[in-house]
Amino acid sequence: DSGVTQTPKHLITATGQRVTLRCSPRSGDLSVYWYQQSLDQGLQFLIQYYNGEERAKGNILERFSAQQFPDLHSELNLSSLELGDSALYFCASSVGRGVVETQYFGPGTRLLVL
Amino acid sequence: ILNVEQSPQSLHVQEGDSTNFTCSFPSSNFYALHWYRWETAKSPEALFVMTLNGDEKKKGRISATLNTKEGYSYLYIKGSQPEDSATYLCAFPSGTYKYIFGTGTRLKVLA
Numbered sequence: 001d002s003g004v005t006q007t008p009k010h011l012i013t014a015t016g017q018r019v020t021l022r023c024s025p026r027s028g029d030l031s032v033y034w035y036q037q038s039l040d041q042g043l044q045f046l047i048q049y050y051n052g053e054e055r056a057k058g059n060i061l062e063r064f065s066a067q068q069f070p071d072l073h074s075e076l077n078l079s080s081l082e083l084g085d086s087a088l089y090f091c092a093s094s095v096g097r098g099v100v101e102t103q104y105f106g107p108g109t110r111l112l113v114l
Numbered sequence: 115i116l117n118v119e120q121s122p123q124s125l126h127v128q129e130g131d132s133t134n135f136t137c138s139f140p141s142s143n144f145y146a147l148h149w150y151r152w153e154t155a156k157s158p159e160a161l162f163v164m165t166l167n168g169d170e171k172k173k174g175r176i177s178a179t180l181n182t183k184e185g186y187s188y189l190y191i192k193g194s195q196p197e198d199s200a201t202y203l204c205a206f207p208s209g210t211y212k213y214i215f216g217t218g219t220r221l222k223v224l225a
């Protein structure tokens with residue numbers, strides 16, 4: 001158990017809908033990262049937040065947005081969902097914001113868009 | 115477009131064999147290289163963060179080396195055990211702090 005929690009574990013929804021994925025980092029960690037694992041692609045970095053501020057942005061679609069709250073939990077919002085958004089979404093956390101920080105991954109949220 | 119490549123894609127070894135795989139990354143603007151172990155139905159687990167050319171890190175029977183000048187890192191497993199079966203991923207943070215992952219090496223250790 002990494003200490004990172006994600007809810008929900010599974011989510012089934014329809015095309016065009018909007019969902020929110022939630023992540024609570026390990027106690028004391030200030031950075032949160034979001035990743036997407038699709039069937040036909042490797043692990044893709046979406047976005048990083050550090051202490052409430054956006055730190056780095058990867059290949060995140062405009063239909064997706066994220067934020068980190070004062071209590072450091074983070075939410076990833078996916079809107080106008082398409083079939084291709086079906087994937088495993090991981091959140092990870094680290095103490096600091098630098099690229100040498102060890103990242104601890106949560107168990108993931110599996111999203112299925114029908 | 116920055117590319118991170120891992121080879122081989124998959125590997126089957128017998129219990130007790132030693133094995134190694136490669137992660138290749140752009141040699142310019144190097145900041146760090148991360149290795150992860152990812153077991154089926156679980157989440158990626160950090161193994162090493164490599165930062166300096168010539169770095170060698172070890173965790174039990176697993177070790178890793180780094181060559182930033184030529185842009186590669188090796189992961190070694192000594193005396194493979196069935197519980198080592200997993201996908202081993204490397205990740206390269208680019209200059210804009212975007213993490214680029216390789217597609218992984220899938221290791222299966224046969225008892």
